[in-house]
Amino acid sequence: MDEPVRTLLLWCPDWPVLAAEIVDGVPATGPVAVLHANRVIACSERARAEGVRRGLRRREAQGRCPGLTVVDHDPGRDARAFEPVVAAVEEVAVGVEVIRPGACALAARGPSRYLGGEEAAAERIVEHVALSCAVESQVGVAAGVFAAGLAAREGRIVPPGGTPEFLAGQPVEALGRPALADLLRRLGVRTLGDFAALPAGDVLARFGFDGALAHRLAAGRDDRPLAARRPPVDLTVTADLDEPIDRIDVAAFAARTLAEQLHERLAGHGLACTRLGIEAVTAHGQELHRVWRHDGLLTAAAIADRVRWQLDGWLSGARRGGDRPARPTAGIVRLRLLPDGVLAQAGLQPGLWGETGAERERAHRALSRVQGLLGPEAVVTAVLGGGRSPADQTRLVPWGDERLPTRPGGRRVGSGPAVPPWPGRLPPPSPAVVLPTPLAASVLDATGAPVVVSARLAVSAPPARLSIGTMPPQLAGPTPAPGSAPSATPSSATPSSAAALRGGTVGWVEIVGWAGPWPVDERWWAPAEARRRARFQVRLADGTALLLAVESGRWLVEAIYD
Template structure:
């Protein structure tokens, strides 16, 4: 590990999370704005600081100091996306840029200082170029090492070579960016980085561990690693402009084929393949159209051409085929077409699915469904995504074919499957389909149905144990449940079952004997909103004919909600 840090230039954009919210979401950064994470302020605007808002304040305290405060949720993805143009602007002048974090990037100072005639001249040139290209204010600090350069950038300072340890020595220990360590050091009487750097390295490692030893090196002006410069991303997009606007499907098919082959050749030249394709078009009247197509396999030149042709066909003839529904037909012909490989991977880096390599049958089905979407719109073909919820209907979300298959709500960890062998349950549940333990009380908030605890995902107390039903009825069927004496089975407010269920009648069908049952699983949802409140108890039952059903009793009425396979 080298003890000679590289002379480093670091560009820092103050209050970057606030600026990113303005760039991406349109939140004015000139007003009082605070970015919150875990209910605490992580960044705020200059106007908010003037009102007393500081980093680390809780939301309520920050709003108490500044009632006009605009609160924005912390989004690292948004910060990174907004910072990419700034990094690209720096790369227009110099090479070898490392993104330290959104809002700060570093590079070796030697190259630009020699090219622009000194470190100060290089810093001024980079700041001016970023301001002109991105309309973003920034500051530059130069010192020996990334850590010291980042602290120097806070005041726009250039630390002379060899004087970095002296520059760091006068800074407080809070500059390390480790609040817990800084608090401990202050209680031990160590208040500055110089005091911390003067401690023996072995004692620091023994007392504070490896992270403390790393902080000790930084305090002494010795970076723990060299710059990890990034390679500027290659421009893989292809664009075609047409003197004669494209307003016919045959002309669109010809344009799609030529542009698709150009994109495929460019990707192949970089050893890449496309899995997600963005299609952008501009009409003669300035109307902008955009659509993203996804694919499970690798998009060949023919596959790219097909999707572009389908999309252009949908845009050019869509309104006449839908009778006015769906996306509006362009008001004029297309004069510019652009293909953006939004998702790329190494050409040999795609893992085959359970079916093996992408087969002809799957490709034919994918082409057919994508064709339907190109004509009728993305919502014409939907697929189910499993997520979190307390009932089978709540756990399923329908998303358009090819879109990101993300659940609406995170699901809990898998639950163990148990069997009900109690005498009151009428025997063992057939094939474990109505698995679980029969409960006689409790509520959704008390962890009914054995809902999992811990982990990052919500436990969803009150949800049913696996396996999930095979069919969830769109409209529950009315039913009646009787005991062995022919009396209706009722569930009290305290979830006491009047008798063991013995017969089930669904609609006008003849009664069916219940050979196994388990429950109830109570759910009391949204009790704080009377108009939306819902209180019910669910049962799993196994019938003599081999069927297994999910029943629910609500307001004294029995309903069949789902069917097990």
């Protein structure tokens, strides 16, 4: 069995009493008792001299000590008062875990190596806490948190390998479980050594899971490893400028210097930045703030570029019109960079012919440059998602924002293809161009009569001719005779109906192929939002493929296929 990590534990005796003195001003030198559920959980040295002990009821404690000052237990007060003690320990050794208010632990290996041994480290920590917080404390060192806590009560440093022997001589009351300790004593088990010698299976069967955990502690095995709380690292870099900056070239130099400092600080901790906060303070006290997001890792050059672009945007704001903010009323006197999002830097293998992702990085820089000049909404990218129509399946998001679809997409079953969770969704392929506003159209059959789709999705006749942006034949005049050529043939009207769609008008064109209808009946339970339509895919004589829809008896062109 591997021995637990050597642990250094600092313990402050009677901490609830000291916390009451620190926060509420109750003198700890007098007879004081802290009560919870009408029982004493901590008392001062003066109260113990009068016979007060933990576990006594309030009436019995006051009977033994008539001048006893009673304080209600407040865990929040104990934790607030203990925080300065933890901070003082962290000034000497990092990696502190708070066990409870009044006790904190850390791995003994680090401070013992650079302070000259475990005994020297313990003395240094106790002295520093006394000087910084005026609090008396004791330190114990042993293998594991539980054993170190018992050693701290004696102010003892257990030698390496001696933890099992140290625990074997402790009474069963050291487990902190009064009911279990009373039962063990009635069974003839009086020390932790006797308890640890019992078979683990029998202990679990007789005393349950809590008894099994206590059995592990008695044998010198902690229930979990030490989870050290490391103090947060301040990664922010700040530059106080001697002269206010109001020129772009001077701002660029300051941005490059500050970016290199931030990148070096991050690299020193093995981190990389993915989201950068830029703050600026002007000579008039105006505060400016902007956050830049990046889906990769920001290098020193990338950080410098974003700071320079942002300063350019702030300092030249008056030269752009519209609703964009004007430039600051004074020069910038302070710059601050805050790595708002960081992650571990795993490194990147350079490519054989130049850096990997160089082209992508150039694209990032160009698009981010445009955002710095025109705003974050000036550059958008499409995100594919779910939906029944092409317009519902695409969402435009600003460059650098999280690419999350508005509606969930398909789901994958086993190793097969994705299954769309949208009944009535169009089959592939998807259209290449989705029109922002559908265009009105007219569809005729071979006899020149309008094509109608009934409520039961029955098509009156196969579609034969299509016109976009023109009046229906009932209002436009005579309809082309059956079998005659359209008024504008594909060869004489336009090179392509898809190109003519940009003008919003296409003359009569022959339909040579079609598929559908695909019905959609959405939000029928909400009459104000209900929408019912049928869609068709048609191919024209000039090679153009369109997505049509019939809604309330009207034909519409929604999208164009390649």
